Amino acid sequence: MIHKAGFVNIIGNPNVGKSTLMNALVGEKLSIITPKAQTTRHRILGIVNHEEYQIVFSDTPGIIKPAYELQASMMDFVKSALDDADVLIYMVEVGETALKNEAFFNKIINSKIPVILLLNKIDKSNKEEVDEKIKYWREKVPNSFVYVISALEKFNVEAVFYKIIELLPEGPPFYPKDQLTDKPERFFVNEKIREKILMHYKKEIPYSVEVETEEFIEQENIVRIRSIIMVERDTQKGIIIGHKGTAIKRIGAEARKDLERFFQKKVFIELYVKVNKNWRSDKNQLKRFGYNQN
Numbered sequence: 188m189i190h191k192a193g194f195v196n197i198i199g200n201p202n203v204g205k206s207t208l209m210n211a212l213v214g215e216k217l218s219i220i221t222p223k224a225q226t227t228r229h230r231i232l233g234i235v236n237h238e239e240y241q242i243v244f245s246d247t248p249g250i251i252k253p254a255y256e257l258q259a260s261m262m263d264f265v266k267s268a269l270d271d272a273d274v275l276i277y278m279v280e281v282g283e284t285a286l287k288n289e290a291f292f293n294k295i296i297n298s299k300i301p302v303i304l305l306l307n308k309i310d311k312s313n314k315e316e317v318d319e320k321i322k323y324w325r326e327k328v329p330n331s332f333v334y335v336i337s338a339l340e341k342f343n344v345e346a347v348f349y350k351i352i353e354l355l356p357e358g359p360p361f362y363p364k365d366q367l368t369d370k371p372e373r374f375f376v377n378e379k380i381r382e383k384i385l386m387h388y389k390k391e392i393p394y395s396v397e398v399e400t401e402e403f404i405e406q407e408n409i410v411r412i413r414s415i416i417m418v419e420r421d422t423q424k425g426i427i428i429g430h431k432g433t434a435i436k437r438i439g440a441e442a443r444k445d446l447e448r449f450f451q452k453k454v455f456i457e458l459y460v461k462v463n464k465n466w467r468s469d470k471n472q473l474k475r476f477g478y479n480q481n
């Protein structure tokens with residue numbers, strides 16, 4: 188059996204209908220929606236698991252800005268975000284033509300990643316205008332697959348879904364499927380803590396930790412969580428904990444706030460730091476089983 192997996196990066200101006208499309212695409216197929224879970228470069232919007240494929244939908248927050256607002260470092264960020272994706276969905280509205288950022292646009296055109304160009308909100312338009320816009324975008328992005336859709340009315344969304352699967356590369360899943368289907372909450376908690384670590388620690392720290400949620404007990408009014416932050420060295424443990432525990436307290440407090448919003452309940456969270464010198468080899472072990480998350 189062939190297995191396919193990849194990151195599908197959705198980009199487009201604010202309000203073009205990205206979230207609506209996500210809901211239409213993913214629907215009941217969705218294992219977990221991690222609202223704005225931040226990974227290194229992507230924000231994961233949702234993951235679709237199937238025996239034969241795993242689609243990780245993500246977006247790259249705030250990359251469509253006029254060129255003068257983008258700093259050099261931001262352009263690098265854009266570049267790597269594009270390089271990382273396996274399929275790019277570029278979404279526009281029927282009424283939209285002007286390009287906000289020509290430089291960014293050229294990057295899309297010149298990237299080797301397949302581009303699906305979606306012309307959304309056609310329910311608000313007429314055939315003449317739609318035909319004209321298809322022609323316009325085909326010329327603008329010559330190598331793209333152009334689809335006209337209405338994300339809101341789910342028109343043509345299925346076709347887009349199958350095109351994505353067709354374009355995905357072969358490969359093992361990026362996230363363990365059983366973990367997602369059996370324990371999506373734990374997965375989300377881990378990601379949330381990792382996100383906070385990414386935000387607050389510099390250098391190699393974020394890349395030297397692994398988070399594991401040992402206990403997740405949901406009661407009527409409260410969720411009780413116990414998670415372990417695994418590091419490779421004692422010095423890293425000290426840095427994670429911080430002076431008098433202030434650093435780890437902040438991680439816990441911020442994660443708790445987000446998790447309370449997510450679960451719509453009070454959250455009680457205990458964080459422990461553990462040194463596991465074999466962590467990296469454990470990780471390689473996990474990688475062999477398709478646990479490719481970085």
Ligand SMILES: Nc1nc2c(ncn2[C@@H]2O[C@H](COP(=O)(O)OP(=O)(O)OP(=O)(O)O)[C@@H](O)[C@H]2O)c(=O)[nH]1
Pocket residue numbers: 199200201202203204205206207208307308309310311336337338339340
């Ligand atoms: N008529 C019509 N409206 C749509 C369609 N798709 C989305 N909308 C509407 O457009 C508005 C914006 O949709 P969102 O899905 O929130 O857009 P978004 O791109 O995620 O927006 P940001 O989060 O700001 O980037 C909402 O009011 C949607 O209901 C469509 O196909 N037709």
